[in-house]
Amino acid sequence: ILNVEQSPQSLHVQEGDSTNFTCSFPSSNFYALHWYRWETAKSPKALFVMTLNGDEKKKGRISATLNTKEGYSYLYIKGSQPEDSATYLCAFPPPNFGNEKLTFGTGTRLTIIP
Amino acid sequence: NAGVTQTPKFQVLKTGQSMTLQCAQDMNHEYMSWYRQDPGMGLRLIHYSVGAGITDQGEVPNGYNVSRSTTEDFPLRLLSAAPSQTSVYFCASSYSSGGGVNSPLHFGNGTRLTVT
Numbered sequence: 643i644l645n646v647e648q649s650p651q652s653l654h655v656q657e658g659d660s661t662n663f664t665c666s667f668p669s670s671n672f673y674a675l676h677w678y679r680w681e682t683a684k685s686p687k688a689l690f691v692m693t694l695n696g697d698e699k700k701k702g703r704i705s706a707t708l709n710t711k712e713g714y715s716y717l718y719i720k721g722s723q724p725e726d727s728a729t730y731l732c733a734f735p736p737p738n739f740g741n742e743k744l745t746f747g748t749g750t751r752l753t754i755i756p
Numbered sequence: 757n758a759g760v761t762q763t764p765k766f767q768v769l770k771t772g773q774s775m776t777l778q779c780a781q782d783m784n785h786e787y788m789s790w791y792r793q794d795p796g797m798g799l800r801l802i803h804y805s806v807g808a809g810i811t812d813q814g815e816v817p818n819g820y821n822v823s824r825s826t827t828e829d830f831p832l833r834l835l836s837a838a839p840s841q842t843s844v845y846f847c848a849s850s851y852s853s854g855g856g857v858n859s860p861l862h863f864g865n866g867t868r869l870t871v872t
Binding site: 685741 | 804
């Protein structure tokens with residue numbers, strides 16, 4: 643079973659501040675790294691699928707970077723808004739598999755304080 | 757497009773009862789999977805399918821059966837419900853990741869199951 647670790651477990655951020663959190667994964671046999679946003683009482687929604695070392699993806703105020711050699715990805719949120727409150731999940735497939743068999747981290751629960 | 761549709765939204769079962777959680781997708785996705793979400797744990801894979809007629813076990817398959825007779829449908833069967841199966845269940849689908857295409861998962865809205 644792959645070990646996908648996310649830190650911190652939870653985070654409280656003042657509205658307007660920027661924040662970031664980490665996903666760590668095994669660096670050997672890297673295939674892809676997924677980020678999902680999961681709002682309470684809803685289903686997870688994809689943010690990014692990252693495949694290349696040094697990759698950087700952006701969607702509005704949210705961006706992510708990837709370092710496959712050292713096995714980590716950062717998710718950044720610039721100028722946090724209340725609607726950013728959610729749990730952010732990362733996921734990673736085992737060697738020789740793709741997105742049919744993802745292992746998920748336990749997530750970072752982000753709360754934006756108005 | 758409806759996306760991924762899961763039914764029911766909520767279900768209460770008594771220990772030993774059986775039931776089927778339904779999942780359907782209308783995006784012509786090859787891959788479909790079932791996850792369960794328990795407090796303090798990440799989403800854990802129960803079973804998955806890479807195409808019609810092909811299924812395989814995930815991390816926590818015991819007590820569950822699946823079949824994939826069509827591309828669209830991927831039902832999850834609880835054979836004899838146990839309190840340990842109290843959880844929130846999510847169905848997900850995606851295009852295949854072959855050929856370098858890394859498609860994200862599309863999730864259904866979840867089924868909250870309680871086994872008493």
